[in-house]
Every structure is written in C-alpha cells, then in structure tokens.
Amino acid sequence: MAKLIGGITTSHVPAIGRALARNSQDQPYWKPFFDAYLPVHAWLEANRPDVLVVFYNDHGLNFFLDKMPTFAVGAAPRYETGDEGWDLPPLPGFDGDLDLSWHLIDQLVARDFDVTSCQEMRVDHAVSLPMAVLWPGQVWPVRIVPVCINTVQFPLPSARRCLALGAAVGDAIRGWKSDQRVAVLGTGGLSHQLDGERAGHINPEFDLRFMDSLVDDPAWAAQFSIPELVEKAGTQGVELLMWLATRAALGGPVRCLHRNYHIPISNTASGLMLLEPV
Amino acid sequence: MAKLIGGITTSHVPAIGRALARNSQDQPYWKPFFDAYLPVHAWLEANRPDVLVVFYNDHGLNFFLDKMPTFAVGAAPRYETGDEGWDLPPLPGFDGDLDLSWHLIDQLVARDFDVTSCQEMRVDHAVSLPMAVLWPGQVWPVRIVPVCINTVQFPLPSARRCLALGAAVGDAIRGWKSDQRVAVLGTGGLSHQLDGERAGHINPEFDLRFMDSLVDDPAWAAQFSIPELVEKAGTQGVELLMWLATRAALGGPVRCLHRNYHIPISNTASGLMLLEPV
Amino acid sequence: MCSPAIPGTTLFDGRQARKGYALNKMCFSFNEAANRAAFVQDEDAYCARYGLTAQQREAIRSRNVLQLIAAGGNAYYLAKFAGIFGLDMQDIGAQQTGLTKAEFQARLDAYAR
C-alpha cells in the first residue's frame, strides 16, 4: 500500500510570483517569508515523497462560471500553468499521476462525493507558487494530483464537507495499491480580503487559533458557516478550507514539525505548517 | 410555496429528431410512439406547469472529458441546442429560471451535493427531444432548469446517490418561496446498448419490473451497482438514473396516471410514465 | 476500478479514458459542422491535429466501431463520427454484431411482444 507521509499547508499569494520573477528572495520584506520554508526543504529532502495531492482553489485560470465545480479532481498527464493576466513568466508545468488520479476519483464517487473529473487542466499560482517555494530550483521531483475546491462562486462547500472530502482522500491514498510515498499539500489563506471597503482585513487571533486547532482539534473550524468564516478570515481567507481538507487527509493524531505565521505578505497573513501522522 | 405537481419520465432517442425533421410522426413505425404522449399532453394542458426541472444526461454536447461533472445544475438565462454532429435542424432553445436555479444550487450544496453550477450551457437531444414530444408545436410554455447526471465517464454516481439527489431537489422545489407550479422531467433509457458486440441488447423483463418499482418501491433499483445496472439494462440503459432522480423528487406515494412501453424505437426500449404525488 | 466483465461490453472507465483521450476529443469536435467539413476535406491533417495514436488513426481509417472502442473511443463521442457518414444506430449495431442491417433490425423487433 502507498504511504501517506505528511501534509504541508501554506499560503499562495500571487505576489510571491513577482518576488520570484524579480529575484527578491533576499530582500528584507521577503527573506523571513522564504526562510520559513527551510525546515520543510529539509523534511522533503529526508522524506522524499513521490506524489503530492494538492488541495487548492482555482482563481479563474482553469474554471470559469460556465462550469464551476464544487470539487474537481485532476486526471491529466500534465498540468501547465499560465500567466493569469499578470505578464509574469509562467512556471514550469507538472507531471500528473494518472493511476492515483483515477484511484481517487473512483473512491470519491463511491463515497458520494460528486466530483468533476478533469482530464485536461491548467493549474494556477495556488499550485505553482507553493511548489516553487518548496522546490526553489523549480525542478519538481514529484508528480501531482490537483484537487480543486471552489472558493469563487457561492455557495461554497461547508468546512464540514471539506473535512469529509479530505478524510476520504486520505483513506483513498492509504488504500492505494502502490509502493509510492504520498504527501498532501494544501494552499490558500490565511486571513485576507482583497475586495470591498473591508479590503486589507486580517485577523491574527483567528488565524493562530485556527493553526492550533489543526493539530489537536481539526473539526474546530467546522463549527462556523461559510459566511461566518468570511466574517472572521475575510473573503479570500475562506481559502483555509484547503488546510482543513489537508489536515483531514492525515487522519488521526498528527505531530506539528514546523509552523510559521508572518504578516503581511501582500495583503495576506501568510501561514505555514508541516504535519506528520503520529 | 411552489407546488411540485408531477413527474414525467421518458426515453430520448436521437432517432426521434430524425423523425421530427422528416415529419414521420404518422408512419407505422412512429405512430404508436408519438400517440403514447397524448394523455401527457392532456395532463400538461390541464395542469399547466410554469417551470420544469429536467434530469438528463449530456451526450457530449456541453461537457467533454476535460471537465466532466458528476452532477451539473444549469443557472443560465437561456439554453440553446446544437446539431450534435448529425446535420439536423437544431430545435428552439429554452428560457431558464434563474431564481429556481440558484435556489436549487444553494440547497443542494447546503445538503452536501457537490454540484457544478453552469451559468452558460447548451442542452442536447436528451432535453430538446422530450420537450418536442411533449409540446409538438415547439413553442415552450415553460422555463427549465436542467440537472445533468454523468453517464459518460465511469465512475457514475450510484443509483442510491441519484435517489438522494432527486429527493433533495424535490425538497428544494417544495421549499421554494414562489407561487410557481413546477414539474420534474427525467429523460433516458430504458434498456439499450449502442456499443460493443452486445449492441442491440434490450431487457424487457427488467424494464417492466423497473417501471413497476417506480410507483411502489422507488429504491428497488438502488440494490444494484452501476455495473450490475449496465449488465441488466445495457451501457446506455443506465440512463435510467434520470428516472430514479425524477421519482425521488416526487417524495412519498405517487399515482401513475399513464405509462407506455414500446420496443423498439431505434435500438431502444422506449418508456414513458406520468406520475403525480398522492 | 474493478468491474465484473460483461460480455461484449466495455465500461468507459479511467483506463479507457486514458487510452482514448485524443480520439474522443477529435470526435467531440464534430459537434460543429465546420469541423466535420474539415475532416472530410483532409482526414489525415485533421487526425494529425488531434494527435491520434497509430491504433486510433487506423480505426478511424477503417470506420470500424469495435476497433474504435478498443482504441479508447466512447460511444457518445463516436456517434458524432458516425454522423459524418450518415450512419444510424442500426448501421452501427449491425457492423458491431456482424449482421446485416435487416438482420439487426429483426433482432430488435423480436424483443417486441
């Protein structure tokens, strides 16, 4: 059986892309952000996953309102990126893992998750920037299976439903007949709001409580409705749903090997956690 | 509150489109088929629905394998048709009902159905031909909300899951704050298989038992897995999932006002039922 | 996905979908009349544009439905390919079962009571 070796949760701010394009990693604004990933580099080096399942939210590159899935699972041999409107050099694309993709899709549909399967798919900065922060050489030593959760078009799936999705993905990974080492990556958040008069909203108390909960009480955030999460974490802070799915995939108790919380990166409270199943 | 006044289940064979284009309705091959709808015309005339929720399966007009939803709900102001590759004159398109579309989407996501919302959408013969058989003048006196269930890409949702979807749609219709009269239409099946050495497979015993079950024991078909349903009803006979969702939307006991079963129309056992909540 | 084998029947699961993507994408394009015309005008160029495998190219060339299914084709998309030649479902059924169209039609009629 495949081994689910751990989970990483991280923010995915587009501004990281500009920092990479301009080689700003060592500037005072950016250095603390990039340095926070060094312990994760060491963990990846030591634990060498073969495949990453990536929970992320598309920001209008692959999906438009004509066909907006609640949950989409990639089943493509390759996932290219795009410039997303910002004239930045696109990052290298990613090789998929079709065996794991179809195993996940089969298992999820069997457990009443009504996923949209995507045999041709582009991934946006929510996949490529975390990958580039984890592997600064931008030569990916892993294949990926993207799992996209809708945060664009309300109604969004509830926190409870995203926990259930993550749990089902975790079970499927652990039940995959393969010798591969799999990690889960969840990208988004933490608190931020780009739009409206409340633009710039950040909520450190909530974020820190949320990060604590992921270790000991992963269902904590599921007490809140989606509008309540938006009220606390901001319109884009609701991307924390990706963190919930990632945590749920790990199943039972976890050990937190590393965490970082840094304000601000762009308009965002930037967070990072590295979790291992106990 | 809106009123859910009844449900119609019917086959949707593309050959009907050719018969319409060639005005073959009175030919011996077609007359029994078209005549079977006369009692439904009378019911529609007497009961005048304002909106139809249409459970159907797309055959590769609106959805391709790049983004294949398990369940998709239309939220478009208008749904046009296409020739689907067959050089037939496209039938007139349909006006949507955006209030009901969004009400359904909100309610379904709240009940853990991971639907894909479609704000731009074409509908194929599985919507247009049943509509043209119900209203031969092809002037539609109703608005529609299409609900598409995947029968193209396995894994398909289970019969049990489709029953649950239908039940949730029914609850949402009955809970819709509106004075509109709503009917449900489910199109597909009954037993047939277009592909493979078993092409031409038809299973009248199964179909008749299935039609009986819709009246008194709607969960009967849910005892079978999708491969079992394919074994019994054929690769395209699995479209009976639309009938299950339609029946489930009606909720409790129903009265069967009319039924017809006719072999063959094209390669298909053609079925028709008109059901009213008791 | 583990499915019990049903004789003469292929479930279009992930395994089939992986094999057939290019072929099905080409057939999906036949929804548009302009694409059908382009195929008819230069079949080789059109197939090349979609990157068909050799097996798929040969199955398209032979207009053989069983071969097209073996190459990963899905019945719903293949129906659009058949449309180019004006074939109906009895033509296709007859071809796959090795019957004449009249024989195939008779087999269907025999189900009636």
Place this chain on the structure above:
Amino acid sequence: MCSPAIPGTTLFDGRQARKGYALNKMCFSFNEAANRAAFVQDEDAYCARYGLTAQQREAIRSRNVLQLIAAGGNAYYLAKFAGIFGLDMQDIGAQQTGLTKAEFQARLDAYAR
C-alpha cells in the same frame, strides 16, 4: 441565499453572479495576453464584444474597483483586469479604502506583532 451582512464585504453569490456574468467573462478572457492587448488597443470594441451593461462599462472606464464589484464583478476575475494596468493588491486595497498606498501598507504592517 440568505447571508448575514458583513460590513464592506460582498459575497459572490448567485445574485451577484447573475448581475456580473458579462463583466466577469470579459475579465476571464484577460488570462490571454492577446486579449489584454486587444482591450488596450480598442477598449470600446472589446467591451462591446462581451455585451457589458452600461453600469459595467462605466465601472471599467473609471477603473473603480468598488463600482466593478457593485456591477457584479468577482475579485478573482477583476484581478486580471487590474493586471493590465500593473496594479498590485496594495494599489487596489488603497483605492477601495480611500487610503494612499503607503497608508494602506501601514495598516497591513500594523497587524504584525
């Protein structure tokens, strides 16, 4: 959909989506550099192609984010419109809050401990 009002915040629900479809579709097209160039070259023609409402057209003309949101714009798609002008999220935040960019940045920095 019944949501409690959150001050200064618009949830992009069905009501907003219905209002904003044309605007968001145009902004989605800005994923491609050629479309951004076409917009820059002839803004009127490009907006006409997407059938923007008068309110949407005016909001695009004024480059005003709050007006764009009021016209049904979604933040994720509007970010691609902002990209045409090289605006970053602090420019956009400043515009919406009536602050200078430096003031807006200072407000963000103040959250740090």
